[in-house]
Amino acid sequence: MEAAAGQKSLPLILARELASNLATPMFLMDDAGTLVFYNDAAELLIGRPFAELGEIASEEFGQVLELSDADGNRLLRRNSPAGIAFFEHRPAHLRLCATGYDGVRRVVEATAYPLFGAEGEMHGVVNVFWQVDDAKAPEVEPD
Amino acid sequence: MQARVWGCRGSLAAPGADTVRYGGNTSCIAVRLESGDVVVLDAGTGIRPLGAAMVDDTPAEIHLLLTHLHMDHLQGLGFFRPLFDPDVHVHLWGPASPVQPLAERIAIYLSPPLFPVRLADVPATLTFHNASDEPVTIGSATVRAANVAHQGPTVGYRIEEGGRSLAYLPDHEPSLGVDLADQPPSWISGHDLAHGVDVLFHDAQYGDHEYPNHVGWGHSALEHVMRFADKAEVERVVLFHHDPYHTDDELEALLVDTHRRWNTDHDHVCLAHEDMTVTFDASGVQIT
Secondary structure (H helix, E strand, O other): OOOOOOOOOHHHHHHHHHHHOOOOOEEEEEOOOOEEEEOOOOHHHHOOOHHHHOOEOHHHHHHHOEEEEOOOOEOOHHHOHHHHHHHHOOOEEEEEEEEOOOOOEEEEEEEEEEEEOOOOOEEEEEEEEEEOOOOOOOOOOOO | OEEEEEEOEOOOOOOOHHHOOOOOOEOEEEEEOOOOOEEEEOOOOOHHHHHHHOHHHOOOEEEEEOOOOOHHHOOOHHHOHHHHOOOOEEEEEEOOOOOOOHHHHHHHHOOOOOOOOOHHHOOOEEEEEEOOOOOEEEOOEEEEEEEOOOOOOOEEEEEEEOOEEEEEEOOOOOOOOOOHHHOOHHHOOOHHHHOOOOEEEEEOOEOOOOHHHOOOOOOOEHHHHHHHHHHHOOOEEEEEOEOOOOOHHHHHHHHHHHHHHOOOOOOOEEEOOOOOEEEEEOOEEEEO
8 A cells, every 4th residue: 555645754743742731932844945834833834734735845935924033134044043053053033023924024033944864864843933032123124 | 463451551651440441451463474474563561461472482582673662661571471481582672772772771660679680681682683773573573663752762553564554652742842733744743654554563651632732742642643543544443552541431431522524434443452363365354
């Protein structure tokens, strides 16, 4: 029998279980860079529930959450903590601004780290956000 | 293929008058393939009588598939007679670790002061393999492993032969932190391994009323087993890894309650017991 399509690896499953039980916004990416889950708390950043959007391919992520640095410059996803964790296989942390579907720019601290399995294989990336309540989001500079 | 249960008790061997019907030996199932090859699932204390039964007809090659290295799945290994036969080649499969090779982890138990004979000194030829999620051919069967939710590195196995299949997940807590009923199949630990199998041997350590005191211990309650089996669309469920505190009468009471609550019967859900034999062939599956 063929394997069921899309079976997630155990590290991702356990990370999702953790995220589901946290009040801290958390995103999960798989080993292809697809956003495969975000928890209820992260819905405040995205502006829509995961159940509505479902999995989001890497190239579509910019339509969901627009990132800019602390000075208001657009942030390439590759240079975001999640991008660094994904492409460079190392943890990263950054204060940045995130704009979701509701159009509100929020200042957040983002930490991302890669998930490696027992044989060193990469399973994905965990991306955790902390909203910075006392910081004012800068205006985004036009392209 | 034919699978025979040599041990189905969980956590600790539990011999005694209260456990004679289902048995007190810990996890071990022998699967004899159409090709004649022998696959052994886990090395709990049930592997001792299995090894004794092989004395007069020991296979030249045995594949021992370990789900993990907790004692109830490893303790019988030092008493498995084929290990002491220099003409036997034993392939040991188990979960990978980023810290130590499988051989070194097993040798922690099979060495003084825990055991008098060192693993390196057993006469049989031993070859160690990390269990793979890529299909592996053993004789006439295809075997696949996958990491599953338990305490520490743990895998489950799926064996397919001639269009029939079994899955073996003796230690598994797929419900930890989530309600299985709400989960998409792709997000359920072990789903891919168990999907559509003819027979699923699954952890059923706790009654539903016992689980709240054991959350995170790595085992399932009966409700979890039934939800998991339903999601995985398995044909038959064999409840496995019985709690050492559960007597025969208590196990049977749990089974009756499960049949009632899930509107099912013995043809779909039954209790594993020592000497249970499951025969898979073109005509179907027979459990005796």
